[in-house]
């Protein structure tokens with residue numbers, strides 16, 4: 001990008017940028033997955049009725065979407081769960097953050113997924129989906145039935161998820177290339193009750209394949225909601 005384009009971008013984004021503060025950063029071991037607690041003073045979270053996504057500035061003129069989870073409308077805080085096991089601007093940004101850093105975003109909007117009353121929530125995706133599934137759990141009724149599977153690339157991360165999260169999903173360990181097959185095999189082993197709504201997120205080709213697979217199931221009568229994150 002030349003200097004003129006950079007200056008034009010800076011002028012254009014300036015009125016849109018909103019600031020937040022990093023309250024804490026927790027790296028999972030190995031450090032290829034991060035939990036980032038944020039304070040977003042300009043964000044009214046009290047009316048969030050669906051999963052949200054936040055467009056963060058991760059480098060000059062570069063933005064990535066992340067999913068706020070575990071929000072507290074009173075304190076205007078939330079947590080991002082970010083996979084950094086690959087090389088990318090978003091990965092580099094997330095793994096560089098430290099307590100008291102200022103972050104910038106250009107807005108938070110609905111990702112259009114929300115729980116359906118009296119339906120079982122079926123969640124399927126890779127680790128980039130953790131925030132999305134936690135947000136669905138937060139929005140669901142306390143007694144809502146939740147099932148599904150989430151695939152991590154590290155066995156240690158699978159253990160951490162199982163030990164520390166009260167999200168009733170089966171944690172799978174598989175390389176990125178094997179995740180589609182693992183999630184698909186998990187799906188084949190399940191029976192679904194009436195009134196199940198599926199939420200499939202993460203790697204786009206995997207999400208599309210899982211949707212095709214679910215559509216062929218006679219016991220899947222509810223809707224199948226897909227939100228592809230990366231390819």
Ligand SMILES: Cc1cc2nc3c(=O)[nH]c(=O)nc-3n(C[C@H](O)[C@H](O)[C@H](O)COP(=O)(O)OP(=O)(O)OC[C@H]3O[C@@H](n4cnc5c(N)ncnc54)[C@H](O)[C@@H]3O)c2cc1C
Pocket residue numbers: 053064065066067068080081082083084085086087088089090091092111127128129130131132176227228229230231
């Ligand atoms: C609505 C929405 C919500 C999202 N929420 C989250 C979230 O909560 N947490 C989160 O981690 N991501 C989330 N994402 C994905 C995120 O926006 C970025 O696409 C992702 O982090 C990759 O950005 P990057 O700059 O690190 O890599 P890029 O520069 O975009 O990609 C670099 C390389 O890494 C590969 N890659 C990208 N992501 C992954 C991955 N997760 N695993 C393995 N390889 C990958 C790409 O295929 C590419 O080859 C969301 C995306 C959308 C659209």
